[in-house]
Amino acid sequence: MELTKRIIQISQPMMGQEEWEALKEPIFSGWLTQGPKVAELQKLFADRHNVKHALAVSNCTTALHLALLAVGVKPGDEVIVPAFTWVSTANAVIYCNAIPVFADVDPVTFNIDVKKIKEKVTSKTKAIIPVHLFGLCTDIDAIKAEFPNLKIVEDAACAAGSGYMDRPAGSLGDIGCFSLHPRKSVTTGEGGMLTTNNEEAANYMDMLRNHGASMSEEQRHKGPKPYILPEFNLSGFNYRMTDLQGAVGVVQIKKLDKFIDERQKWADFYSKELGNISWLRTPQVAKGYKHGWQSYVLFIDETKSPMKRNDIMEYLQQNGISTRPGTHAVHMLGYYATNYNLKPQDFPGAFACNEYSMSIPLHNKMVEEDFHYIVEKIKAIK
Ligand SMILES: Cc1ncc(COP(=O)(O)O)c(C=O)c1O
Numbered sequence: 571m572e573l574t575k576r577i578i579q580i581s582q583p584m585m586g587q588e589e590w591e592a593l594k595e596p597i598f599s600g601w602l603t604q605g606p607k608v609a610e611l612q613k614l615f616a617d618r619h620n621v622k623h624a625l626a627v628s629n630c631t632t633a634l635h636l637a638l639l640a641v642g643v644k645p646g647d648e649v650i651v652p653a654f655t656w657v658s659t660a661n662a663v664i665y666c667n668a669i670p671v672f673a674d675v676d677p678v679t680f681n682i683d684v685k686k687i688k689e690k691v692t693s694k695t696k697a698i699i700p701v702h703l704f705g706l707c708t709d710i711d712a713i714k715a716e717f718p719n720l721k722i723v724e725d726a727a728c729a730a731g732s733g734y735m736d737r738p739a740g741s742l743g744d745i746g747c748f749s750l751h752p753r754k755s756v757t758t759g760e761g762g763m764l765t766t767n768n769e770e771a772a773n774y775m776d777m778l779r780n781h782g783a784s785m786s787e788e789q790r791h792k793g794p795k796p797y798i799l800p801e802f803n804l805s806g807f808n809y810r811m812t813d814l815q816g817a818v819g820v821v822q823i824k825k826l827d828k829f830i831d832e833r834q835k836w837a838d839f840y841s842k843e844l845g846n847i848s849w850l851r852t853p854q855v856a857k858g859y860k861h862g863w864q865s866y867v868l869f870i871d872e873t874k875s876p877m878k879r880n881d882i883m884e885y886l887q888q889n890g891i892s893t894r895p896g897t898h899a900v901h902m903l904g905y906y907a908t909n910y911n912l913k914p915q916d917f918p919g920a921f922a923c924n925e926y927s928m929s930i931p932l933h934n935k936m937v938e939e940d941f942h943y944i945v946e947k948i949k950a951i952k
Pocket of ligand 1: 659727728
């Protein structure tokens with residue numbers, strides 16, 4: 571096969587006949603919005619992540635919004651956010667009229683540097699959002715031990731199936747927020763999931779995702795008085811997931827561990843093959859961590875590399891291999907730089923990750939040949 575004639579995508583959803591078949595049930599039953607399929611997905615997701623409650627929502631950004639409200643974030647409160655993450659981690663804080671306070675990241679893990687949190691904590695700090703970036707968990711126990719009063723909302727957007735000290739992502743802090751976007755290991759097109767062991771928070775988020783209604787449509791329709799509308803004692807949102815998505819999610823979540831096992835195998839291959847190249851660093855996974863491998867992200871040392879990071883990405887693109895920077899340094903994005911008066915070097919770790927990280931393809935549609943080809947092309951950089 572002539573690989574250079576096609577692009578090996580950075581990510582592709584792994585969907586097929588089973589997902590297609592699963593759509594028939596909601597289509598023919600006519601129950602399309604949050605209903606039995608969403609409930610089934612929630613149960614499977616909660617069991618897999620070892621939590622009492624899982625609540626499906628429209629995406630991870632809306633999950634973060636609800637989680638922050640549920641842990642009590644109020645206007646004017648400060649919430650600590652890593653400076654290197656997807657922009658919506660910080661945007662969700664703004665939805666609450668609260669203030670995102672950035673803390674630097676460790677370029678080795680790409681996650682928040684726990685040593686950098688203390689200098690950011692003030693009397694107004696209410697919560698922290700550790701991000702399990704690319705599927706590697708943040709050391710939540712260290713955060714809990716040092717800051718027992720801070721509420722912890724895990725941004726587990728990339729971390730379905732990831733783990734830490736034998737505990738799943740999403741069960742580590744007060745509330746976990748997952749993404750089911752197509753760039754994640756399992757997907758519902760768009761979609762998100764909240765996880766918690768706190769019943770009160772779960773009930774609150776359950777109402778908030780559904781306009782603030784005291785009961786869901788399904789409960790009302792199947793209950794004794796379907797003609798009585800629910801009470802609305804909260805001002806909520808429409809952040810519901812559809813049952814079409816729920817049906818696809820049920821099929822996908824059952825494949826999560828298989829997908830991660832395959833990704834683990836190829837991540838090991840990459841690390842073995844690329845680990846000795848002096849100008850790049852392969853992902854480092856400390857003992858006790860189960861990486862979910864949402865992405866495989868390299869760190870380029872431009873003081874040693876024959877080409878700059880962006881030139882390497884261009885060279886790989888020309889050779890049919892798509893790459894991306896890991897994610898972005900949020901403090902360098904126009905909105906945040908301007909409104910919070912932030913300079914690139916305010917967070918040197920995040921700045922370095924922004925400039926020198928490079929994600930290479932790792933997904934379940936790839937075949938053995940793809941991985942060998944990518945390694946060959948990277949090794950050829952001289
Ligand atoms: C770390 C992180 N947080 C939040 C999100 C937002 O997820 P969604 O697109 O489901 O809103 C993403 C998505 O890429 C992400 O990577």
